Amino acid sequence: MSSNGAEKSNKDQLGPGKLEEMWNRAATITKIVASSVKISETAGGIIKSILSSGDLKIVYKDGEVGKRTDPQTEADRSAQYCIVNSLQSRFKNLQIIGEEDNTSVSPHIETGYLSDVLKLDERCAESLRNIKEEELVVWVDPLDGTSEVTQAVKNNNTALLQQVTILIGIAHKGRPIAGVIHQPYYKENGRTIWAIQGCGVHGIKPAEAQQQKIVVTTRSHLSDTVVEALTALKEKGLADSVEKVGGAGFKVLKLLEGCSAYVFASAGCKKWDTCAVDAVLAAAGGTLTDISGRSLLYHADVQKNNTGGVLATAPWIKHQDYVSSIPENLKNQLPEFNPKR
Ligand SMILES: Nc1ncnc2c1ncn2[C@@H]1O[C@H](COP(=O)(O)O)[C@@H](OP(=O)(O)O)[C@H]1O
Ligand SMILES: [Mg+2]
Ligand SMILES: [Mg+2]
Numbered sequence: 520m521s522s523n524g525a526e527k528s529n530k531d532q533l534g535p536g537k538l539e540e541m542w543n544r545a546a547t548i549t550k551i552v553a554s555s556v557k558i559s560e561t562a563g564g565i566i567k568s569i570l571s572s573g574d575l576k577i578v579y580k581d582g583e584v585g586k587r588t589d590p591q592t593e594a595d596r597s598a599q600y601c602i603v604n605s606l607q608s609r610f611k612n613l614q615i616i617g618e619e620d621n622t623s624v625s626p627h628i629e630t631g632y633l634s635d636v637l638k639l640d641e642r643c644a645e646s647l648r649n650i651k652e653e654e655l656v657v658w659v660d661p662l663d664g665t666s667e668v669t670q671a672v673k674n675n676n677t678a679l680l681q682q683v684t685i686l687i688g689i690a691h692k693g694r695p696i697a698g699v700i701h702q703p704y705y706k707e708n709g710r711t712i713w714a715i716q717g718c719g720v721h722g723i724k725p726a727e728a729q730q731q732k733i734v735v736t737t738r739s740h741l742s743d744t745v746v747e748a749l750t751a752l753k754e755k756g757l758a759d760s761v762e763k764v765g766g767a768g769f770k771v772l773k774l775l776e777g778c779s780a781y782v783f784a785s786a787g788c789k790k791w792d793t794c795a796v797d798a799v800l801a802a803a804g805g806t807l808t809d810i811s812g813r814s815l816l817y818h819a820d821v822q823k824n825n826t827g828g829v830l831a832t833a834p835w836i837k838h839q840d841y842v843s844s845i846p847e848n849l850k851n852q853l854p855e856f857n858p859k860r
């Protein structure tokens with residue numbers, strides 16, 4: 520899984536000399552995304568091997584026994600170690616914020632990169648090309664959909680595993696400018712979707728407008744306020760049906776595959792859940808905000824909780840229609856907690 524350089528991990532036509540030249544010429548943001556694609560895939564391999572062992576070593580990060588909603592597994596801990604240490608080995612001045620406070624040492628440090636990303640370097644706007652490593656904040660969710668993982672293993676329900684993603688989001692001046700979503704259990708070998716602002720979305724072809732409006736919401740963190748928001752959207756004709764699926768990453772992939780909106784009118788989702796998907800969805804022409812329509816911010820010192828909830832819409836949807844249809848009393852229950860939200 521680990522590799523010693525681009526030459527070993529890029530199985531394309533370019534020779535090592537040409538690749539090195541492309542790497543050296545590329546902007547910092549391009550290099551970080553090219554590396555993050557490979558790193559997310561290596562982390563996906565780590566997750567798969569721990570899950571196939573069946574020994575998740577679950578600890579809970581919250582709550583009373585019997586009411587816990589925030590599990591962490593050995594896969595979350597090892598994947599985060601790999602992602603953070605792999606990024607740091609190349610980009611020493613990056614600020615990286617990962618979901619997990621405690622990690623497990625993993626021997627897999629990925630130093631490869633995807634050369635396809637480098638090929639798009641010239642399409643990057645000058646303003647992005649000039650950004651320095653130390654100006655960027657990287658938000659890492661090493662395993663999004665942990666509740667689904669614990670249930671998949673416990674109940675031998677492997678279908679749930681496709682809801683697992685690895686999320687690496689890159690923010691500049693508080694706004695997401697690039698993102699990587701790796702889905703390790705998509706078909707046989709998984710897939711990786713990535714985007715840099717202004718350079719399109721890669722790894723998926725976003726769906727066209729649909730007749731049916733399918734809304735996706737949480738599978739394992741349902742609350743009264745989420746139900747109330749969904750009811751209001753149904754009444755306004757903005758939710759023909761509702762699908763409960765796990766993970767912020769998977770829900771945004773569903774938006775790129777034809778669902779209309781992701782509605783989570785509740786606190787609990789964090790910046791590492793939304794940074795990468797915010798960037799990818801925006802690059803596809805969609806929108807992600809809190810339920811009041813405010814953009815989310817991703818500065819290093821920001822409040823980690825998305826206390827205003829999450830509302831995301833597909834590229835073919837008018838976001839404001841959904842914002843306007845969520846009742847004011849719900850918006851007031853999920854206030855902007857901190858100006859640096
Ligand atoms: N009430 C809550 N408590 C803890 N985490 C929550 C939460 N509500 C949402 N989240 C987090 O938001 C992400 C998406 O949740 P959901 O699938 O319910 O929509 C999950 O990320 P992780 O799986 O990375 O922890 C989950 O932990
Ligand atoms: Mg978690
Ligand atoms: Mg998550």
Ligand SMILES: [Mg+2]
Pocket residue numbers: 595618660661662663664665
């Ligand atoms: Mg996670």
